[in-house]
Amino acid sequence: MNVSALFINRPVATTLLTIGLALSGALAFWRLPVSPLPQVDFPTIQVAATLPGANPETMATSVAAPLERQFGRIAGLTEMTSTSNLGATAIVLQFDLSRDINGAARDVQAAINAARGYLPPTLPGNPTYRKVNPADAPVIILGLTSDTLGRGRMYDAASSILQQKLSQVPGVGQVIVGGGSLPAVRVELNPAALNRYGIGLEDVRAALSATTVNRPRGELTDAERAWEIQTNDQLRRASEYAPLVVAYRGGQAARLADVGRVDDSVEDVRTLGLVNGRPAVLLVIFRQPGANIIDTVDRVRGALPALRASIPAAIDMSVVLDRSTTIRASLREVEHTLVISAMLVTLVVFVFLRSVRATLVPAVAVPVSLVATFGVMYLLGYSLDNLSLMALTIATGFVVDDAIVVLENVSRHREAGLTPREAAMLGAREVGFTVLSISVSLVAVFVPILLMGGMVGRLFREFAVTLSAAIGVSLLVSLTTTPMMCATLLTPAAGRPGRAARLSERGFDALLSRYDASLAWVLRHPRGVLLLALLTMAFNVYLFVVVPKGFFPQQDTGRLTGTIRAAQDISFQAMEQKLTQVVNIVGRDPAVESVIGFTGAAGGGGGGATTNTARLFVALKPLEHRKLTADQVIARLRGPLAGVAGAPTFFRPSRISAWAVRPARPSTSTRSRATISRISSPGARGSPSVSARYPSSPT
Numbered sequence: 001m002n003v004s005a006l007f008i009n010r011p012v013a014t015t016l017l018t019i020g021l022a023l024s025g026a027l028a029f030w031r032l033p034v035s036p037l038p039q040v041d042f043p044t045i046q047v048a049a050t051l052p053g054a055n056p057e058t059m060a061t062s063v064a065a066p067l068e069r070q071f072g073r074i075a076g077l078t079e080m081t082s083t084s085n086l087g088a089t090a091i092v093l094q095f096d097l098s099r100d101i102n103g104a105a106r107d108v109q110a111a112i113n114a115a116r117g118y119l120p121p122t123l124p125g126n127p128t129y130r131k132v133n134p135a136d137a138p139v140i141i142l143g144l145t146s147d148t149l150g151r152g153r154m155y156d157a158a159s160s161i162l163q164q165k166l167s168q169v170p171g172v173g174q175v176i177v178g179g180g181s182l183p184a185v186r187v188e189l190n191p192a193a194l195n196r197y198g199i200g201l202e203d204v205r206a207a208l209s210a211t212t213v214n215r216p217r218g219e220l221t222d223a224e225r226a227w228e229i230q231t232n233d234q235l236r237r238a239s240e241y242a243p244l245v246v247a248y249r250g251g252q253a254a255r256l257a258d259v260g261r262v263d264d265s266v267e268d269v270r271t272l273g274l275v276n277g278r279p280a281v282l283l284v285i286f287r288q289p290g291a292n293i294i295d296t297v298d299r300v301r302g303a304l305p306a307l308r309a310s311i312p313a314a315i316d317m318s319v320v321l322d323r324s325t326t327i328r329a330s331l332r333e334v335e336h337t338l339v340i341s342a343m344l345v346t347l348v349v350f351v352f353l354r355s356v357r358a359t360l361v362p363a364v365a366v367p368v369s370l371v372a373t374f375g376v377m378y379l380l381g382y383s384l385d386n387l388s389l390m391a392l393t394i395a396t397g398f399v400v401d402d403a404i405v406v407l408e409n410v411s412r413h414r415e416a417g418l419t420p421r422e423a424a425m426l427g428a429r430e431v432g433f434t435v436l437s438i439s440v441s442l443v444a445v446f447v448p449i450l451l452m453g454g455m456v457g458r459l460f461r462e463f464a465v466t467l468s469a470a471i472g473v474s475l476l477v478s479l480t481t482t483p484m485m486c487a488t489l490l491t492p493a494a495g496r497p498g499r500a501a502r503l504s505e506r507g508f509d510a511l512l513s514r515y516d517a518s519l520a521w522v523l524r525h526p527r528g529v530l531l532l533a534l535l536t537m538a539f540n541v542y543l544f545v546v547v548p549k550g551f552f553p554q555q556d557t558g559r560l561t562g563t564i565r566a567a568q569d570i571s572f573q574a575m576e577q578k579l580t581q582v583v584n585i586v587g588r589d590p591a592v593e594s595v596i597g598f599t600g601a602a603g604g605g606g607g608g609a610t611t612n613t614a615r616l617f618v619a620l621k622p623l624e625h626r627k628l629t630a631d632q633v634i635a636r637l638r639g640p641l642a643g644v645a646g647a648p649t650f651f652r653p654s655r656i657s658a659w660a661v662r663p664a665r666p667s668t669s670t671r672s673r674a675t676i677s678r679i680s681s682p683g684a685r686g687s688p689s690v691s692a693r694y695p696s697s698p699t
Contacts, residue, residue, distance in 0.1 A: 179273015
């Protein structure tokens with residue numbers, strides 16, 4: 001049975017089928033999400049609880065321990081990590097990869113409800129949880145700066161206007177505002193003045209609460225009409241609070257300004273954001289799972305003009321970190337490699353066949369097979385990433401094999417004197433089963449990858465399936481389009497070969513003679529050749545032992561992440577000076593393009609954010625402008641940062657686990673304890689390990 005005969009006899013239908021495959025793949029290409037690596041959802045949930053004023057030991061024993069006992073009963077929990085700081089606890093729950101994250105979230109909520117009776121009654125609210133991806137990172141960070149407005153006004157504009165509008169952008173999953181706090185009126189009381197008037201702190205609190213209430217005032221009525229009493233008791237400025245009467249002593253009024261200082265400030269003064277040394281409010285934007293990073297960033301950038309028009313003109317908004325630049329460059333290089341490889345394959349076919357008409361067959365089969373694979377990727381929910389594009393690059397050499405086998409066999413019959421149609425019929429029938437067996441054997445090579453479990457299996461499954469899909473599409477094209485084109489384009493060999501063909505034939509004859517001579521020499525010295533082969537094998541074993549090993553090749557993305565952890569008892573003023581000093585040192589490095597630093601509610605990240613922690617994001621200049629790699633820049637920064645107590649630990653963001661929670665290492669010292677960290681298997685018990693942080697040494 002000749003499967004190709006149906007398509008050879010119907011060239012128009014076969015041509016439309018080929019065009020349909022190419023168009024479907026081209027349309028799918030523009031709809032595929034773009035990311036550095038395949039989208040792998042790690043079933044991870046982070047639980048946060050706060051108890052203002054509690055030390056780390058109290059948080060670990062009174063808050064973290066009861067929660068851990070309940071979490072340890074959840075099915076599928078593989079690892080539990082808790083970090084307790086001053087007034088805050090963060091617990092990271094990692095589940096088995098086969099565990100459904102939504103079901104795990106319901107179990108976590110039930111465990112929190114069950115542990116509520118064992119938690120301190122003074123806990124201001126129930127512990128909260130959220131589903132997180134440890135490998136996720138912000139796709140773009142916007143910075144708000146101003147020469148005239150304070151951070152309170154900028155934070156107000158960011159949280160009330162920009163955050164809502166950015167959250168509506170397609171592809172944006174979460175927008176975090178950091179580096180500041182909402183405007184507020186702060187009252188700092190003088191203990192000596194309070195003692196002189198005999199006023200307690202509770203008296204001041206009660207007076208403020210009674211003054212700022214906004215409740216219905218009732219109405220006045222008579223027999224015919226009714227009047228609503230409308231008053232506004234809301235005070236919004238420090239000048240309105242200062243004359244408030246707190247108490248009467250000796251017949252005189254003790255006002256708020258007499259017992260303290262009233263200032264227009266912000267809700268939380270223990271927050272700080274810096275962009276290249278300037279005070280700033282940051283908008284950290286994350287994408288939705290599976291969203292196209294490049295499209296999401298482009299949409300955010302496209303919305304910037306409208307966003308700038310919606311905030312005061314005194315606020316400057318700029319992009320301070322864009323993750324898509326390195327992704328664009330990486331994908332652009334892979335796409336260029338893919339195009340070049342397809343062109344080289346076609347050129348090699350032309351050199352050997354020495355016919356433009358014959359070269360058109362693989363020139364059509366290879367692009368159609370690769371482009372149609374994008375349609376299969378779209379149906380499977382895959383993305384354009386380094387692994388999938390690498391699979392297509394490798395597939396370039398595979399997909400051309402099927403077309404070459406059919407083309408050469410048809411060309412052989414054509415040179416024997418058959419007409420193109422007869423040659424296509426006979427040649428396709430003879431090699432049809434061979435092409436099928438070649439494709440099946442190639443796909444069988446990737447079956448172990450498809451069956452591989454764990455995180456590695458999830459990452460490389462897309463690579464294996466994409467490559468297998470390309471081979472499958474190539475098989476379809478080779479049994480349909482290729483024989484049809486051979487019957488249509490190839491012409492019977494006639495006449496004397498041209499000058500280019502004769503020169504090419506002479507080159508092949510010279511190459512064949514050299515190969516014949518080398519083969520004869522090898523056959524005359526079998527022992528030496530065998531010894532050389534054994535030495536090569538031994539040298540390869542040595543190289544395998546000494547070569548550096550890792551999960552993924554190191555890649556310079558031009559992005560650095562730093563963390564600062566100072567002593568637990570450090571004041572916010574001292575932490576502010578430390579962060580400013582670090583940002584200035586890093587910003588002066590000639591290889592650094594921009595540096596972002598923030599501390600406070602968003603600085604430490606997660607529920608364990610405290611004033612003794614800070615986070616840095618560093619964007620390096622393009623590699624051609626800085627000459628040094630990211631590792632060399634880190635090594636150069638260690639010198640100037642060595643003199644800063646609690647200097648940051650820099651690391652290059654890994655594509656897999658750069659954002660994973662890293663527990664503190666245990667130490668037996670109790671000097672300047674900063675955090676209490678606990679890593680336990682489900683159901684494990686025991687006292688937490690104490691992590692010591694010393695102000696005089698970098699961590």
